Amino acid sequence: MPYTDEFDWVLTNRAENGEITAASLGPNRAYVVRDLYRRGHTITRISTLLSTGLHQVKADLAKQGVKAPARRSRTRNRTTRAAAAAAALTVITMLASGCQYLDQVAAGQTGPAAEEVDVAAAQRQLDQLEVRPEDTGYHYDRDDWPHWSYLGDGCDVRDQVLQQQGHDVQVGPDCTITGRWTSPYDVVTVTDPGELDIDHIVALSEVADSGVRGWSEADRERYANDSRHLVAVTATSNRQKSDQDPAEWLPSNTAYRCEYAARWVAAKYEYRLAVDLSERQALTGLLRRCGR
Known part of the structure; x- marks a missing residue:
């Protein structure tokens, strides 16, 4: 079933409750990853919820045009x-x-x-x-x-x-x-x-x-x-x-x-x-x- 506004919250809520994994989401996985991220879950948390790797989560976010937090370098990502x-x-x-x-x-x-x-x-x-x-x-x-x-x-x-x-x-x-x-x-x-x-x-x-x-x-x-x-x-x-x-x-x-x-x-x-x-x-x- 395609990912639509009518039931997107169902899949995302089930994922948030640990009821489904990335493998079972198929082509809808990237949409669910995006919505979990919008709800404030970290990349690590999404990886745990969906039983998938961190790199896969980052790749799915990129597909949805969401830029994941960059790795910290020597200069902290703070105010100047x-x-x-x-x-x-x-x-x-x-x-x-x-x-x-x-x-x-x-x-x-x-x-x-x-x-x-x-x-x-x-x-x-x-x-x-x-x-x-x-x-x-x-x-x-x-x-x-x-x-x-x-x-x-x-x-x-x-x-x-x-x-x-x-x-x-x-x-x-x-x-x-x-x-x-x-x-x-x-x-x-x-x-x-x-x-x-x-x-x-x-x-x-x-x-x-x-x-x-x-x-x-x-x-x-x-x-x-x-x-x-x-x-x-x-x-x-x-x-x-x-x-x-x-x-x-x-x-x-x-x-x-x-x-x-x-x-x-x-x-x-x-x-x-x-x-x-x-x-x-x-x-x-x-x-x-x-x-x-």
């Missing part, structure tokens, strides 16, 4: 250094202005209250992190960081995070998940898990720049699947964040910024990752205001 410096200045200025966290909560201008943060503990951890320039000479390729490991019963790490962070979550056969999720980055509530990204609080490419030259593939896989440092967020907010650090980007939900800073520090502390100077300054400013 000048733009990054301007962004850092904006964040620091914002922190020093009257845009205060507690005032906004009181005025009802923020989202739901975040977890209570142990600011002193976060600051102690931050004080112990090495401060040094980013290791931009280290080659980063997302495919070198195996993620969404299979956990059994049809579930992988992505599914685990959805279960942990959702409300009224129900898990059906083959780990089909329903429920309700509120993205802490932007306070958007969704009921379709396909609309969510599972974000690494400290992005994989940021980790790659933070002193991991000695890591093995097992080390990279361990970090990439550590659910303590993952968060379910809207695809839009995750794209806005990209791989920027807190000197360049903060959640629009100001009520979450203290928890975000503490979780960022906790991930870097546990995995013995370095911070650069602007990153440390932004985190210090955040934690200082959170402690008031």
Whole structure:
């Protein structure tokens, strides 16, 4: 049966639930790969869902005119250094202005209250992190960081995070998940898990720049699947964040910024990752205001 608008969602939903493989899709495979990618699934995730190789997924995306993310070279695919410096200045200025966290909560201008943060503990951890320039000479390729490991019963790490962070979550056969999720980055509530990204609080490419030259593939896989440092967020907010650090980007939900800073520090502390100077300054400013 040809791939049409009338039933494209059926095939894509079945693929998203792990019910069909690339081999069974035949000529419709490239269309399904494209739609899974549009729903926010990574190339690695699509490869797992369809039981096919990464190169095949990339080839199918190319057939549909979708340009897959390029391998990282020496220079990170971030804003330019000048733009990054301007962004850092904006964040620091914002922190020093009257845009205060507690005032906004009181005025009802923020989202739901975040977890209570142990600011002193976060600051102690931050004080112990090495401060040094980013290791931009280290080659980063997302495919070198195996993620969404299979956990059994049809579930992988992505599914685990959805279960942990959702409300009224129900898990059906083959780990089909329903429920309700509120993205802490932007306070958007969704009921379709396909609309969510599972974000690494400290992005994989940021980790790659933070002193991991000695890591093995097992080390990279361990970090990439550590659910303590993952968060379910809207695809839009995750794209806005990209791989920027807190000197360049903060959640629009100001009520979450203290928890975000503490979780960022906790991930870097546990995995013995370095911070650069602007990153440390932004985190210090955040934690200082959170402690008031």
